[in-house]
Amino acid sequence: MSERTTTPEQSEFREYCRRWLAEHRPAAPSFRLPQSPIEVMTEEQRRYLCDWEKRCYEAGLIGCDYPKEYGGGGHRGFQSIATQEMGRAGVPYMINIIGLGMAAPTILNHGTEEQKRRYLPPLFAADEIWCQGFSEPNAGSDLASVQASAVRDGDNWIINGHKVWTSLAHFASWMIMLCRTSSAQKYEGLTYFIVPIAGAKDVTVRPLIKITGETGFNEVLFEDVVVPDRLRVDEVGKGWTVAMTTLLYERGAAEGAGSGGGTSLDVRIDQLVALARRIPRSGGSAWDDPLVRDKIMQLAIRAEGLRQTQRRTRVDALTEHPMRLPLQMKVQLSELLQDLAAAALEIEGAHASLYLGDAHAPDGGQWPLAYLNSYGFTIAAGSNEIQRNILGERVLGLAKSK
């Protein structure tokens, strides 16, 4: 149901969020926090962010719209308010992003009663971190060609395989994992599991080094890992359908159990203007250069356009096709973040060479890092080339490119 009006409870909740966030904003850490949750590397970062997420959960800012019996707040229309207020307050992001954004809605939609009661509360509280096992060395854009196998053995499944690009696996208690249970059919041969990671026998997590020089994502190897059948999500052979639910949330087309925090696009644009005002150029500042102004305004228009499109997504009378706007969100946001960072480098000029840790780097050297990291978003969750295929085929009815 589209929400045309704000209820008094929702307005009151917004006030509560603002007050709580103003009073409980955590002290800035003595160490650097990465730009997004999927780049968290060290134990001190993990501890700081898990503590913060737990406090947010206990204050009712996470899992707000989930049923009480699964650890949620039992409300309606509260999550988007909490998420928005956290973004506005500029507080640290939620570390359990894959749990909140993907695992929780998947379990809520497809899981058993037992799974919902067991896994959701510690997920919200960041007592258990989650990761996602979809991609493999030979299953990227063609996700349904997943080869990691699950073979039935009485009440258990025996899992073998190799997952890659697995963010947060180094901290994860659990993985949502797509496995092949039959080689007879491509799509119907897939089944979805919850698989233990931390401390699990015969599971190996190895860090992968990104182009930024940071770790943060991993490859995960499974050798005859025994998983009980009660950890299977939905029916055998339904894995593709369940994975589509996960991807809907991963691509920002639907709202999960919470996120928020971090640096919003508005703040990014402000930072770009401030940066241009600081960088000297031809006797004035870069902001005096009409080309720089034009470039920043193009980005500001795309940022505002994205926000207004998100607003329009909920107005049925102003949308032609139900998936037309939601399916654009990932493409638009990831490319905007990339172009924002690229523009910052152009504005910085010679200073763009200065990386993290250089004493003279503008904004602490975050822009070169943001630019390199931005490829994570344009490639992950289905590359933007695949997203454009999906948009062309599902929304515009163009012939399938496969």
Place this chain on the structure above:
Amino acid sequence: MAQPKDFGFGSEEQMVRDSARKLLKDAAGIETLRALVARDHKSAYESAVQPAPWDERLWRQMVELGWTALAVPDDCGGAGMKMVAVAALAEELGRAAVPSPLTSTLIATMVLRAAAALAWLERIAGGAAATLAATSPTGSWELGDVAVRAERSGAGVTLRGTTAFVQDARKAAFFVVAAASEGGVGLYAVAADTPGVTIQPDRIADLTRDQARLELDDARFDAAAIVAAPGAAPAAMAAATPAILTIVAADLCGAAEWQLQTTAEYARVRTQFERPIGFFQAVKHPIVNMMIAIDRARSLTYAAACAIDTDPADAPRLARMAKAAASDAAAFCSDRSIQLHGGIGFTWECDVHLYVKRQKHNQFLYGDAAYQRARLAELIDATGGPAAASERFEGGATPSESTLA
């Protein structure tokens, strides 16, 4: 200050949009348009005076349905509808590329409203077509260098000089003319049939409208012609500008959607290498990019309209953004609509050129994308950055990396 989540687009606004879409589909479909404006390429571009064809019967129907009075306040005999309804109507006019003075009349209405020119608003409510004549022959969108002089003559006024780029001039019953005098620039409502008023039609590429220079040769008017006294025009124009930009942006969005749907349909049915060409990603992905550009522009257009209705302080920013985004979307959609139609898209018989020409015209009207962005940067200098503006919206979180994992 907070804007409604749904842009204030309710059942009444939806009714306006749906009835416009239906009438224009029935009475102004693509075959009708082609027959009206593009039957003969020679007369379209080579006759001594370029024809300005329009369907006057359809115009009378629009008047009867209250479309011309949509934006006229209740107390002047109008419907006093919200700007989101006006935007929806303008979008439908663009989608059908209708040759009619309705868009120009809606724009003139916005200026007359800002100047509180009640008597002239009543004329519009009564079915008179009007158009704005405030641009100098230099083509500047600033009001500064007006090339018409106004001199008091008794209680009335005499106008002398030239105003250019007047839209739908040959379809309008009266003009809203900007003219300078010692006290500053004023606005004057001028009936088309007044002695001393000469319309010099331009020869233009767009076949769905007409454009002219207006020569004023000591044309005399009584006091009723004074819409805004000398010095009062800049404030009235500034107040009307967000609405003017929003109307043109909506027209651009509607026409761009036609370009998208027509190009997608061609990519579904045209076969090469034994496949519909939409199979090929060099065709598929640009069509998706057309859609993305349109949706950005359309969201901003309704946001601008909603701000005009509920949050005027933020309207200039959003309207500039909408016009910039819609102009860029139209440029891209026009480019791809010809190219992806291949050889047929380059011919007179294919309807694609009708929309491309209308889009090009609207892109530049009241300032192209780069012009709007330059004004937007000045707005940031004057009022602070976009984060300050984000306090205004309650619907949905501002996206960040946390939205993607």
